[in-house]
Amino acid sequence: KQEVTQIPAALSVPEGENLVLNCSFTDSAIYNLQWFRQDPGKGLTSLLLIQSSQREQTSGRLNASLDKSSGRSTLYIAASQPGDSATYLCAAPPQGGGFQKLVFGTGTRLLVSP
Amino acid sequence: EPEVTQTPSHQVTQMGQEVILRCVPISNHLYFYWYRQILGQKVEFLVSFYNNEISEKSEIFDDQFSVERPDGSNFTLKIRSTKLEDSAMYFCASSRFSDLWGAFFGQGTRLTVV
Numbered sequence: 572k573q574e575v576t577q578i579p580a581a582l583s584v585p586e587g588e589n590l591v592l593n594c595s596f597t598d599s600a601i602y603n604l605q606w607f608r609q610d611p612g613k614g615l616t617s618l619l620l621i622q623s624s625q626r627e628q629t630s631g632r633l634n635a636s637l638d639k640s641s642g643r644s645t646l647y648i649a650a651s652q653p654g655d656s657a658t659y660l661c662a663a664p665p666q667g668g669g670f671q672k673l674v675f676g677t678g679t680r681l682l683v684s685p
Numbered sequence: 686e687p688e689v690t691q692t693p694s695h696q697v698t699q700m701g702q703e704v705i706l707r708c709v710p711i712s713n714h715l716y717f718y719w720y721r722q723i724l725g726q727k728v729e730f731l732v733s734f735y736n737n738e739i740s741e742k743s744e745i746f747d748d749q750f751s752v753e754r755p756d757g758s759n760f761t762l763k764i765r766s767t768k769l770e771d772s773a774m775y776f777c778a779s780s781r782f783s784d785l786w787g788a789f790f791g792q793g794t795r796l797t798v799v
Binding site for chain 1: 691718720727728729730733741743774776778787788789790791792793795
């Protein structure tokens with residue numbers, strides 16, 4: 572059974588810092604891994620999708636890496652801004668791959684202070 | 686940019702009543718999903734739907750739940766007799782293909798059962 576964990580659970584940083592959010596998954600036979608952003612009481616915004624054949628994916632100040640062999644993904648945020656404050660979730664398909672359902676981590680709650 | 690839209694954004698209902706949550710997936714997507722998030726907990730998979738039938742469902746998705754694609758654009762989740770513990774944010778998602786593409790989520794419907 573696929574299990575996804577994220578550390579840290581919460582992170583508070585001053586504006587301008589570079590930071591790394593971690594995601595671990597137990598079953599490495601995945602087709603892809605997605606990172607989402609969730610603002611309080613709001614929906615899920617897809618940030619980055621990394622295919623299993625890729626090692627990293629970049630969008631603006633965000634960079635996500637994937638290491639299937641170790642069951643880890645990281646989300647790197649460069650030059651953080653107060654607007655980056657949100658909960659960041661990673662999600663992976665279930666054991667055995669496929670995409671019938673995503674398994675989500677509990678998220679990292681990020682606060683960037685001005 | 687195409688998006689998944691959900692209505693209503695917030696629904697309050699009395700225990701025992703039936704509710705229907707509505708979603709309009711992205712138009713060329715083939716796979717549709719419902720997830721829920723109880724306050725303070727992980728996002729959990731409920732059901733996936735493809736080719737006009739359920740392709741997978743979780744243990745949460747019992748007989749009180751049903752899904753339907755009544756026409757070419759809408760995808761609905763019906764909860765027949767709501768319980769207090771059904772209070773949650775319900776997310777609809779869609780994807781183009783099952784494995785290689787990411788899921789796009791709607792902004793959610795907050796269901797409050799009183």
